[in-house]
């Protein structure tokens with residue numbers, strides 16, 4: 001490909017990926033008059049990546065307002081030990097941030113406040129395409145934040161956006177994978193694609209939008225960034241297998257600064273025996289988690305399950321063989337509607353005695369029984385309140401359980417195996433609040449945009465129900481900004 005020799009652009013915006021971020025960008029840019037082409041590696045029937053498979057919770061208390069804890073939770077979940085000098089710099093005007101701060105991967109307050117402010121207007125925009133939002137029941141028995149969701153889930157949103165995109169002239173190429181990108185001296189991007197017949201082709205565009213998700217479908221990148229435990233995890237739904245990281249790699253090769261926690265990912269607790277989409281087992285707050293050595297290894301119930309399932313699931317991946325068993329007894333039925341937290345299509349392992357349960361799970365009986373015995377002895381009297389954090393904690397263990405602790409002694413006994421499933425990876429490229437990709441010196445790369453999983457935002461612990469939202473918000477902004485840039489050039 002030769003982008004140096006004055007190739008002319010056939011498209012104003014070339015979008016790589018047709019999930020929520022790609023389609024939001026395509027529709028907003030085309031609405032403003034841009035010529036847009038969307039590339040999608042899957043067949044037409046499976047377009048939409050992860051977005052296709054999600055129920056798509058939005059962390060919002062209404063269709064115009066985010067949850068009360070929104071910004072605070074996004075910042076605090078991102079962890080500790082931020083350089084105080086950087087914290088001080090980011091409290092001032094963005095324009096005055098030093099270049100190293102603009103290029104720094106961190107929980108970026110500019111992005112978090114834009115997400116918070118634009119969530120409402122973006123939901124209104126999506127409603128304009130016929131998407132309906134409602135507060136429908138979730139699979140969380142206890143939750144710290146409210147959740148809104150599109151009726152029909154992510155699929156309803158991307159189908160509505162696709163239909164509108166086609167109506168306003170956006171072109172689509174399926175089974176077409178972007179593999180390489182070059183920045184020309186003439187502000188034209190050359191993107192190499194592999195089409196349905198396996199042949200390569202060069203496409204040229206004035207703007208490129210990386211909306212190709214994370215790298216949850218690429219075992220090589222997972223191992224590179226997550227380490228050895230990557231072999232124990234798998235995508236929670238089929239869409240994740242299509243996200244193989246090329247978009248992130250091509251942006252980094254074009255000079256983008258990295259952002260997001262490359263060593264982590266958003267995890268969900270999955271039953272490894274099930275092939276169902278999102279085969280969740282979310283009732284560990286009412287039992288104990290036991291690893292293959294017959295030991296507990298963490299506090300199963302630090303608070304509401306919606307706040308803690310992410311890091312607990314990930315920690316399971318660091319246990320021997322990347323697996324743990326949630327063990328509970330028949331008093332689980334004291335928890336109203338507890339079965340909504342179980343989405344696997346496989347039955348619980350059941351036994352009349354704890355010895356038999358250990359054997360049925362393939363766990364070493366002696367340490368398993370000792371662990372349950374010690375846990376039972378550490379439980380204290382108190383009122384069990386299943387639907388709120390009740391402070392019913394164990395006492396005196398090396399690792400105490402903070403809530404909902406009752407002895408496990410009322411047979412029959414049950415267990416489910418749990419592994420961490422990857423929803424999406426956190427590592428991506430640095431962007432600004434216009435969704436422009438930022439280079440290693442803090443400057444926007446002209447014409448290059450990224451949103452959704454491909455743009456790094458999260459560190460350590462995921463703030464639930466914000467990933468589809470960020471794809472929609474920053475995808476829409478990217479399309480608008482790219483189209484506005486074209487108009488400015490024409491003037």
Ligand SMILES: Cc1cc2nc3c(=O)[nH]c(=O)nc-3n(C[C@H](O)[C@H](O)[C@H](O)COP(=O)(O)OP(=O)(O)OC[C@H]3O[C@@H](n4cnc5c(N)ncnc54)[C@H](O)[C@@H]3O)c2cc1C
Nearest residue numbers: 017019020021041049050051054057178242452453467468
């Ligand atoms: C089961 C499940 C439940 C979830 N629940 C929620 C939830 O309730 N709330 C929430 O906020 N988030 C949730 N998430 C996460 C959220 O759905 C995703 O993070 C978000 O939808 C990602 O959007 P995206 O546009 O970045 O990527 P995707 O929707 O994954 O789209 C990326 C697209 O790019 C295509 N692609 C990839 N590489 C290439 C290439 N090289 N060339 C061409 N095309 C390419 C893919 O095929 C795909 O279509 C969930 C995820 C899953 C899987």
